[in-house]
Amino acid sequence: MRFITFSDAPGRAVAGLLRGDQVIDLSHRACRAVMGDTAPALDVLVEQGLQGWSRRLAEAVFDADAIRPLSQVRLLAPLPRPGKIVGAAFNFTDALAERGMALPPEPVIFVRSGCTVIGPGEPILIPPDVGNVGYEAELAVVIGRRALRVAPETSMRYVAGYTAHNDVSGSGLVRQDGGNFVRGKNLPASAPLGPWLATPDEVPDPYAVGIRLDVDGRLLQNGSTATMLFNIAHLISYISYRMPLEPGDVIATGTPAGVAAMHEPPGWLMPGCTVSIELEGLGRLSNPIHAGAPFLDQ
Numbered sequence: 551m552r553f554i555t556f557s558d559a560p561g562r563a564v565a566g567l568l569r570g571d572q573v574i575d576l577s578h579r580a581c582r583a584v585m586g587d588t589a590p591a592l593d594v595l596v597e598q599g600l601q602g603w604s605r606r607l608a609e610a611v612f613d614a615d616a617i618r619p620l621s622q623v624r625l626l627a628p629l630p631r632p633g634k635i636v637g638a639a640f641n642f643t644d645a646l647a648e649r650g651m652a653l654p655p656e657p658v659i660f661v662r663s664g665c666t667v668i669g670p671g672e673p674i675l676i677p678p679d680v681g682n683v684g685y686e687a688e689l690a691v692v693i694g695r696r697a698l699r700v701a702p703e704t705s706m707r708y709v710a711g712y713t714a715h716n717d718v719s720g721s722g723l724v725r726q727d728g729g730n731f732v733r734g735k736n737l738p739a740s741a742p743l744g745p746w747l748a749t750p751d752e753v754p755d756p757y758a759v760g761i762r763l764d765v766d767g768r769l770l771q772n773g774s775t776a777t778m779l780f781n782i783a784h785l786i787s788y789i790s791y792r793m794p795l796e797p798g799d800v801i802a803t804g805t806p807a808g809v810a811a812m813h814e815p816p817g818w819l820m821p822g823c824t825v826s827i828e829l830e831g832l833g834r835l836s837n838p839i840h841a842g843a844p845f846l847d848q
Contacts, residue, residue, distance in 0.1 A: 553566070554625055555628050573619070575618055577590035632800045637660050638803055671838075677737060688804060692713065705782075705783045720733065757778060763828075771806060821840055
């Protein structure tokens, strides 16, 4: 099942089901029989158990009044404000080979604030004072229930679904900070997420997902999750031993070869461009690049 978050007429963020080119508006009064007292918000559905809601919604019959054309809704990030995004750096073997780097002995992780998330079509903001800014097309895993010190053998039970993520990074700032990711991975409006959240049955093999990224039509990344170094089960377990993972948290699993610095000319993001990522089965996520306010003086 594919879930979306979109903006309704009053401008509220509400949840919907995506079926082909149609959207079932779960906030519509015709859906009250199935939704009950549950708020039509995807973060609430995830917290209550997306698997259970998927079964319940699959059996429901929806009034025609609750169905809208996808072309008539404005998509937001599926989870507009996740609690946190935990990223995995240096986690694709082809990207490491491209840079001539050794395989890390364990995952290299960092934390990105959920406040950096934006949705489809929203502008990525590039501050003028942080140096080079790059892209990273990634498979993102949404956590469905609290995970703390879980074993790799059971950690996939904690997955609510998958979505696409562009891990826009202040590479110049990371370099300036001696490799520390905190500032470079937390620029405002730098974490596009979407366009939808797919339940695990929609992604039968998360290690066979094609990943592509282009800037104004220039193909810069064309890889696959098949080259992921530490798999999803390993990442969930590893992270859960270092911090609690809560429902709605996101794990960004890393990016394949083709990062900005490896191209000639380099593919740094610049105002006026549009960057698009596409993950097989998870849709296309495009965002324009705008000039942002200075970041280092904030």
